[in-house]
Amino acid sequence: MKPFLPQDDPNQEKRKDYLHRQQKAYQFDYESLSPLALLKNVPAVENFSSKYIGERILATSELPANMLAADSRTFFDPLDELQDYEDFFTRLPLPAVAKIYQTDRSFAEQRLSGANPMVLRLLDASDPRTQILADISNLHPLFDLRRELQKNNIYIADYTGTDEHYRAPALVGGGTYEKGRKYLPKPLAFFAWRWTGVRDLGEMTPIAIQLDPNPGSHVYTPLDPPVDWLFAKLCVQVADANHHEMSSHLGRTHLVMEPIAIVTARQLAQNHPLSLLLKPHFRFMLINNELARSSLIAPGGPVDELLGGTLAETMELSREACSTWSLDRFALPAELKNRGMDDPNQLPHYPYRDDGLLLWDAIETFASGYLKYFYPTDEAIVQDVELQTWAQELASETGGKVKGMPSKIDTVEQLIAIVTTVIFTCGPQHSAVNFPQYEYMAFAANMPLAAYRDIPKITASGTLEVITPKDILRLLPPYKRAADQLKIMFILAAYRYDRLGYYDKSFRELYHMSFDEVFAATPIQFLVRQFQQNLNIAEQKIDANNQKRVIPYFSLKPSLVINSISI
Numbered sequence: 001m002k003p004f005l006p007q008d009d010p011n012q013e014k015r016k017d018y019l020h021r022q023q024k025a026y027q028f029d030y031e032s033l034s035p036l037a038l039l040k041n042v043p044a045v046e047n048f049s050s051k052y053i054g055e056r057i058l059a060t061s062e063l064p065a066n067m068l069a070a071d072s073r074t075f076f077d078p079l080d081e082l083q084d085y086e087d088f089f090t091r092l093p094l095p096a097v098a099k100i101y102q103t104d105r106s107f108a109e110q111r112l113s114g115a116n117p118m119v120l121r122l123l124d125a126s127d128p129r130t131q132i133l134a135d136i137s138n139l140h141p142l143f144d145l146r147r148e149l150q151k152n153n154i155y156i157a158d159y160t161g162t163d164e165h166y167r168a169p170a171l172v173g174g175g176t177y178e179k180g181r182k183y184l185p186k187p188l189a190f191f192a193w194r195w196t197g198v199r200d201l202g203e204m205t206p207i208a209i210q211l212d213p214n215p216g217s218h219v220y221t222p223l224d225p226p227v228d229w230l231f232a233k234l235c236v237q238v239a240d241a242n243h244h245e246m247s248s249h250l251g252r253t254h255l256v257m258e259p260i261a262i263v264t265a266r267q268l269a270q271n272h273p274l275s276l277l278l279k280p281h282f283r284f285m286l287i288n289n290e291l292a293r294s295s296l297i298a299p300g301g302p303v304d305e306l307l308g309g310t311l312a313e314t315m316e317l318s319r320e321a322c323s324t325w326s327l328d329r330f331a332l333p334a335e336l337k338n339r340g341m342d343d344p345n346q347l348p349h350y351p352y353r354d355d356g357l358l359l360w361d362a363i364e365t366f367a368s369g370y371l372k373y374f375y376p377t378d379e380a381i382v383q384d385v386e387l388q389t390w391a392q393e394l395a396s397e398t399g400g401k402v403k404g405m406p407s408k409i410d411t412v413e414q415l416i417a418i419v420t421t422v423i424f425t426c427g428p429q430h431s432a433v434n435f436p437q438y439e440y441m442a443f444a445a446n447m448p449l450a451a452y453r454d455i456p457k458i459t460a461s462g463t464l465e466v467i468t469p470k471d472i473l474r475l476l477p478p479y480k481r482a483a484d485q486l487k488i489m490f491i492l493a494a495y496r497y498d499r500l501g502y503y504d505k506s507f508r509e510l511y512h513m514s515f516d517e518v519f520a521a522t523p524i525q526f527l528v529r530q531f532q533q534n535l536n537i538a539e540q541k542i543d544a545n546n547q548k549r550v551i552p553y554f555s556l557k558p559s560l561v562i563n564s565i566s567i
């Protein structure tokens with residue numbers, strides 16, 4: 001196989017036949033998660049390879065013994081004390097977060113480098129939500145809210161469903177389980193960036209949490225009794241865990257990338273240079289998503305069992321996350337800017353941003369070199385009928401319905417921007433939210449997937465319900481739920497098929513040729529090695545960054561990032 005643009009290919013018939021067959025095999029389904037554009041039937045060529053299956057089974061082989069040993073200990077339901085949540089880890093390593101999760105530092109740091117560093121945003125001084133802070137009297141006496149707002153030091157994590165960035169449907173119900181109800185809190189959490197006065201040093205700290213979104217409700221602060229404050233923080237963790245799985249993970253990686261893989265299969269010939277570039281980044285995604293639909297998010301499946309809402313409410317979070325996603329606004333630099341988190345002078349510590357941009361730059365450089373080689377002029381872009389049909393179908397309401405996708409591509413720069421976002425989303429972005437599921441979410445007391453006790457209510461006498469240490473345990477998942485949470489989080493984060501920028505494994509499986517054989521006598525062989533070297537330099541910088549971080553951030557180390565949404 002030799003890469004050719006359609007206008008240069010001597011074998012036009014073969015191309016047409018191939019695309020004809022592909023368009024029959026890959027068809028859209030707009031029903032199952034309406035209005036999302038998903039794949040109707042997954043063709044056999046998309047199945048997991050025997051290598052993938054074998055390696056993945058091996059990677060999860062410790063789990064049964066771990067759970068058996070955990071079960072054989074005598075547990076009461078609900079668990080007796082918080083410490084007991086560590087006992088689930090009999091063979092598997094106890095995540096480091098288990099030793100620090102009750103601290104404000106760990107709580108704040110998880111907004112910047114945890115499993116879901118996608119929610120926190122700068123709070124504008126004119127934002128009506130600042131009133132909640134202005135109304136409370138027990139903020140620290142030395143804290144000057146007006147000044148801090150003016151200096152852009154106040155941040156917010158809003159899970160009420162009304163934030164423009166996370167316009168989730170109002171969840172009123174909450175799910176059930178065999179012993180009663182589950183709850184999904186809708187908190188607002190406020191944070192302050194505190195400069196230490198030494199160069200660029202400082203720390204993010206939580207300053208207030210409102211659990212009940214109704215106006216005038218109680219606002220918790222670190223000056224409250226420790227049990228109340230911990231309860232409030234755990235409610236934020238529950239909301240964040242639901243946001244993580246349904247919005248950041250399933251919605252804004254797995255599901256938003258699916259139509260792009262479908263259209264690529266339908267409209268680009270196998271030897272089209274753009275297909276060759278993107279295919280490793282779509283490897284196993286379609287079958288993986290199909291598996292998620294038939295088991296993970298099926299009635300009675302883990303999402304139904306473990307997350308806060310009813311299955312219908314929970315799925316609504318994903319649907320909403322997809323429909324508010326767009327290719328242009330979720331390019332990493334634009335997305336960071338949109339949340340006011342892009343300026344290192346304003347916020348010097350944001351590991352997801354700092355490490356992410358290193359990978360973004362390496363991907364952009366590679367995509368740029370690759371695409372400029374195949375499209376030396378903008379004419380070559382305009383004359384590429386497959387590429388233009390690809391763009392048109394991606395943008396179309398009767399095709400991929402990809403928001404922010406232009407229906408016509410005029411310049412190579414435009415294509416570089418699209419491709420960089422697609423590769424970043426399939427690679428680093430998915431890995432950044434997928435693999436920390438073990439470190440931050442397998443230990444259920446840190447990020448419970450549901451609350452099992454409601455938020456404190458105003459009693460008949462007009463006072464707020466008193467929270468006791470027992471209430472913390474009532475809030476957290478009971479034994480079986482916590483065990484199942486550990487299981488699913490381990491399974492979803494235990495295996496890496498390949499590594500970002502290394503394409504041989506999927507090329508040999510897809511084309512029975514090495515990457516270098518396919519790109520023989522082209523500078524692409526050289527460009528891919530440059531890409532790998534740039535990723536190694538990024539890795540060294542991230543290692544150096546981690547030396548200066550109180551809690552290291554591993555999620556975007558290029559050696560731990562995979563090419564595709566294959567798990």
Ligand code: MN
Nearest residue numbers: 430434565567
């Ligand atoms: Mn995943």
